[in-house]
Amino acid sequence: MPVKEFDIYIVLDTQDVTCVPDPMHRVILDYLSAGPASLTDMMNDLVIPQSTLSVQISRLVDMKLVRSETDPRDNRRKTISLASLHFAASLPPGPDLDGPPSVMIRRLVEAPGGCREYLLGSILEGLQSVRFDVSPWMRRIGYQAGTIMAERMGSMNGEEGLEFLKGYFLRNGLGNMNVETHLPLTVSVRETREIPGFTGRQKAAFCGGMISAVMNSCLDRRCRPVSCIVSEAGDAILTFECGPGDEEGSADAKYGA
Template sequence: MNNGDNTAIFSTDIGVIALNGSVKIKILDFLKTGCKSFDEIVQHTGKAKSTISVHLNDLKSQNLLEETIDSNDKRKKVYFLRCQYVACSQEPGMKQYNEMLDLIASPEVHSFGCLKCLFHAVQYGFRAHGVNCDPIMRKIGHDVGTSLSRNIVSQEPGDILQEMLNFWEKNDIGSFTILEKDPIKLAVHNFFDCRSIPIKEKTLCSFAQGVFEGVFRAKMGGECVMQMIGKCDDTCDSCFFQMIKL
């Protein structure tokens, strides 16, 4: 998550909220792993209890977290998230966005696939205007993966991956290689033709990451994350993921 130097953006039931306080962001990041007690939050942040109390009250008032009674100790409270990390600010970069717009305006756009270029342009557009949207693209990827899982009949990890690979190649989504099976380690290639598009800033790794998470959580009925262990470089040779079961 954003380290607090920039603005972090969260989605709540009442709308989008932007934060730029490093301590508040650190608290929300800590709660991503589950409910935490007041003392755990104090220890994690290294701040005074009075300071954390003020921050927790602020975050509750913004509907970013809630408190409840600890089921193991009725004398204590625990805190949990009520928000989704969406994006963070970054230094704007117009270069790749303008390159994509030039490509869309050229006769060459048909050779790369007009719809795919438009999809990439959305990614570049957010970044061009100072928004790093990797978190929300991962969440959207997760939702897409959950829906795609309905097209998969297998229940075993290896068979699920083979069905996914067949589906990807049949529908021109991309390809991936199974590097290891325990734990699952993957190399994803040419996702949405990112390798063929001649622009040196790739943006879809987090989306692919979410797709795998959505499929595996839906099919295996358990929590897992696809940890990014290697992001694709400027040539987009591949990005690497490893499954971690929670």
């Protein structure tokens, strides 16, 4: 049975993404968010038997979500504390991007430091580890991720936006992106490495959504994917339809040509 609800954390020291579906683990992490505590305090406050609590703490230590350290004032006592974590979101399953998935995407993009570059892996590893079907909303989730990224990028023309996407795709295992033609905008995304459980068509849908969002921002007009061809090797050819140019100049000028 798929897990009905789970939390997603990013471990800042390693930038690993960890999905936490176990209800007891979530209770313990929530308790420790208020500060370090002794095993005895946790046992009394949470009303969990010591043997059970010790096992769960040990598992959370193995997951690098909490730390267990000897109390310097008393070698017989252990102090339990959270590791350096970034809470991404609690996520019940469902395709509604106006709900918790939307919150998760924004929090992942706004995560401290290099965690921003783990957007795709964070979404996929977290969702698919609990058998969440991402297929119905990959283009929408890509579009939303691209919209948030465009907000962070600031003012760019189309050429700069495409160069930014090339680097982002390569860093995150989405593929080697090249612009084949500008009018119509045709982009190839060549497979560079396989993301487990993520099909070529799902990846192409995500890429198409992200490219649309960034181009909408850079060109200040509508840009949407109209065709997608995916090979057996996972390579994709995406063609986009962009709305008519505005009064400021031609489409070539908008692309920085």
